[in-house]
Amino acid sequence: MNGITAWMEKYIVPVAAKIGSQKHLVALRDSMIGMLPATLAGALAAMISAIVTTFPSSIQQMVDGPTKFAALAPDKVWTLANVPIIGDLNNISGLVNQGTLTVIGVIFAFSWGYNLARAYGVNDLAGGIVSVATLFAGLPNQLGSIGTALGTGKAGTAAMTKINDGISAQLIATYKPFFAAGHLDADAYFTVIIMGAIAVILYAKLMLANITIKMPDTVPPAVAKAFLAIIPTIASLYVVSLIYYIFQKLTGHPIIYLIAKYIAAPFQVLSQNIVAVLIVTIFVSIFWFFGIHGPNVLSPALDGIWGPLGLSNQQLYFKEHISGIQHLISQGATSQAHAVNNEYVNLWVRGSWDAFAWFGGSGGTITLIIAILIFSKRKDYRTVVGIGLAPGIFEINEPIMFGLPIVLNPIFLIPFTVAPLISVIIAYVATILHLVNPVVVAVPWVTPPILNAFMATGFDWRAIVVVVINLVITFFIWTPFVIAANKLEEEEVD
Structure with missing residues (x-):
């Protein structure tokens, strides 16, 4: 273990430090962070629209079944959008979405x-x-339907022919582009x-x-x-x-x-590959182990590649709602190459890590806190956990990372790396097999575990099941190392 740590400190850490301080990458990271208010405003608008336009018809569909529900006349399908004030709220949310x-x-x-x-x-x-x-x-420039402005008859037809043959400089100067x-x-x-x-x-x-x-x-x-x-x-x-x-x-x-x-399409294809997802997951843990903020260092990949895919899902969710998302998935429209009517769903996006793997922060440290509360006899650990419990619930794990510490603590390197890997694999497989909806809403990163996944997947109850399974597995991964830390303290005292 010491040999591996020394090798990584020599070859990996300097590279990570340079990446973390490279001004262009820092600017890209800060650009993504700066957009957060607009992104979350759009997410709120998407959730309101989905609830207003599908509830309680979604319950009615589950009770009656898709076939019977589809046979209903439009006036028989009642949603919250029929309520005047709530319907107006939905229309206002549409304007918010339009502006974000x-x-x-x-x-x-x-x-x-x-x-x-x-x-x-x-x-x-x-x-x-x-x-x-x-x-x-x-x-x-998309001049669209400009026949009205050009007029009808031979002159208008000639002008439209000219558009089809190629937009002239004079036309561009005369008519405003769309x-x-x-x-x-x-x-x-x-x-x-x-x-x-x-x-x-x-x-x-x-x-x-x-x-x-x-x-x-x-x-x-x-x-x-x-x-x-x-x-x-x-x-x-x-x-x-x-x-x-x-x-x-x-x-x-x-x-x-x-x-x-x-450029974008190959990255999009690569981003949906489990190997790429796992590589990013591993390096986030490795960077954190050496005290370097993993998500920040890898922000160009996380936010530059997977971030836009999440925003694309969110826009699609606002337009089609969860029923439309599920319909596209059932038709295999899970990549740009297999798009249906130019629409497709990205199965793994930036928010997928937060929803299904990084409970309480990178490494799933909320389960470490629980394991320490149950099994640890070390006063120093229990003191730190007392301070880090409340922040951990809201996905802030710096008190645990630097207080226990996990940083440069060889005994915790394995669970800190393995736990999120297992969680990612389970969530990825569940999503690929359509056992749970993909993440379609950007929720605030401080949203507690379980609630985060439930909201992010468009209120899919199956996401709760996946998260609970991952939490239990993560807990059992951390527990032996917490117990081992107890014995390590006893040996140090002796």
Whole structure:
């Protein structure tokens, strides 16, 4: 054990430390965290909509059976949406969803540009604006049904033919483009990360090189800051627009499609593989063992890959509710390659770890607390647990991690690593076999175990069963090591 620890301290820890302090990755992590209020607002809207539009019809469907329920006339199906005030609440929730999840890609674009510019020490507000402008510059223009504006008859037909043949520069200048909402949600993440980084880094480099317009000292600071950003902003937006234009000319497709097809899609496929899920789970535990915040170090993967998949599920849940989610799963629409009507469900997302494996924090430490309360005779452990119990219920395990400690404690390395692995495997298999709904709602990470999974899966009671099973198994994994720690104290005293 000491040899393994020494090897990891020499080769793994330095790499993890560099990753944890790399400014671009830190900016990405902070960007995801900064979006949390909007994400949770969208999650609340999704849950309200699901409850209002399906309850108590969901109970009626279970009692009558799917066939009999489907035969009911629409006026025979009663939901809370029929209640005036509650129905209005559902409509308001729709507006909240429209302002959050529907345009979460735009929100992320600003957060990414803001934090990236801050990492370089330049005007962060301008950085956020540059990133948002970069996203919209690369979106395909969808003029939609423009026949009314062009008129009917031969002139209108000719104009529509011209649109089909290729949108002319004059048409783009004359008519305002329309952007499909599908390009503004979580599907925009990879485009924002790549193209936004190019634009904002170029903007920051020009700012740092003082290629700016400097105003006299008598000019108000806000005006002076705005003028400083003019040249870097113009240059960066023209560079990324040139990249967009060249790719469009060479491939015939907007770059957002190319990124989605050749970068985002392979990552999405890889993310649903149990091997990838387990590798991330292992490294979170290993980093924590050495005192490095595992989820923060791996945030570029957890939030950059699995995070958008969770937001995609959440948007789908708002639109289709849990019955629609289950229908898509039954049709095998669990990846972009097998989408039905361009809709698919991601079976494993960022929130899946919190719901099914990280009880009380990474490593399932809430069960360690219970095991110590039952089996431990060590006064130091029981004292720390007394302090860490309440935070542990709300998924905060730093008092346990550094108080017992688990960090650099060889006796706890095995259960701290193995327990979440077993929980992930059980939850993954249960989800793949459709024994439990996948995570479709982003709930606050401080939500206690069991309740977290119940809410995250769209109020699926089977999630409670899976979590209870995982809690019991995790408890029995931790218990022998707690007992061994008692004997270790006795030997130290002797």
